[in-house]
Amino acid sequence: MSIIQDIRQVIALLKQVDLKQLKALNEKVDLAGAMQQLSKMDAAQLQGLMKMLNSGGKRNKPLPEPNPDFYELSDKLTAEQRALQLKVREFMETEVAPIVNEYWLRDEFPFELIPKMGDLGLAGVTFEGYGCPNLPYMMEGVLAMEMARVDASIATFFGVQSGLSMGSIYLCGSEEQKQEWLPKMNRMEKIGAFGLTEPEVGSGAAGGLTTTCKQTADGWVLNGQKKWIGNATFADVIIIWARDVDSGEVKGFLVRKENPGVHVEKIKGKMALRIVQNGLITLKDCIVEEKDRLPHANSFKDTANVLRMTRAGVAWMAVGCARGAYENALEYTKTRKQFGKPIASFQLIQNHLVEMISNLTAMQTLVYRLSELQDEDKLKDEHASLAKVFCTLRTRDIVRGAREVMGGNGILLDYNVARFVADAEAIYSYEGTKEINTLIVGRSITGFSAFV
Known part of the structure; x- marks a missing residue:
């Protein structure tokens, strides 16, 4: 096909445009200049222009759907597990995503989400009994990923509740303690926190805990501070790890929010995980009854x-x-x-x-x-x-x-x-x-x- 024939085809396409459209087009485009440029095009350029005009400037095929699971690793999940993953994804996209930026900016927690998350019944993901789902660890990870995909703060809140707090009771608690706390925590009727890190002790917690516990006739007396404790400002129970002044062993305790001698101050000014309500906990002659000591927490190995x-x-x-x-x-x-x-x-x-x-x-x-x-x-x-x-x-x-x-x-x-x-x-x-x-x-x- 000659260049002259290509130009004639372009002109023929333009002739199909009515006068009103041509006038509107002339207001946006210098048609005289455009025709001058057409005369300078070679055959390949004109063929490309023809292809674009004939297709209306549209792509011949749609863009691919986003696939962050590039190696299709979700195929490892059963149909039931995949359905649960998508259920949590829908919850995060419909309930959390629309409000998360507002709460993140205000440094506040969306408490209205707690009963909705409780209705999912997923806390204590891998635990057997006590109303917990008893799912594989694989699913615990997948659900953590789905939550953090929308908001890492909500994922952290859930991790503290389901893993650290409930996990301490599940692994180290008595049967009575498990019966009292785990079903309610699964339904999120009770919220837990995990108190290990201290103002001056983070990485060195294994051998450097300064929070102390001492057994007396009235129970255990706890003294010290814990810092960066997620959920602490509104938790019903805080797992506190303290060193026994008599034996030197690390022990775990269920410190209820109504216990005297417990003061929680919200940590402000964070640049990250702003929805998570981290607290500075001060324990001053805090009395904890023997029934609230975790009987199977007797060394840092248990922690x-x-x-x-x-x-x-x-x-x-x-x-x-x-x-x-x-x-x-x-x-x-x-x-x-x-x-x-x-x-x-x-x-x-x-x-x-x-x-x-x-x-x-x-x-x-x-x-x-x-x-x-x-x-x-x-x-x-x-x-x-x-x-x-x-x-x-x-x-x-x-x-x-x-x-x-x-x-x-x-x-x-x-x-x-x-x-x-x-x-x-x-x-x-x-x-x-x-x-x-x-x-x-x-x-x-x-x-x-x-x-x-």
């Missing part, structure tokens, strides 16, 4: 058993935070246009997106295997620690990339990624810092302990 059980969930939370940031960023790049086309079509933006999905896929593969080890009763401290280190590091990379592809909009709460960027910093630090978890893995692979 570590609870932490080991929940640390895998933190790795899953990191995956959820990263996934939420990636999904928001991917959707943004498909709709945000610069230079006349979506920025997702640019090479540099695709490079960022591919780096994000690569890291996310590696993280997902790791945590799925981690939960398989846990379900096979093969989980070791170093397994959980490696996952916590790797996933929280890669989450930092992913949220940074998500913020970058969104440009200035990336720092606005309206686009969600700014919240993920901030919350990733908290996930990176809690349940064992990168350094402490690194030393746990290092000790395992070398045989040498580098702890001080």
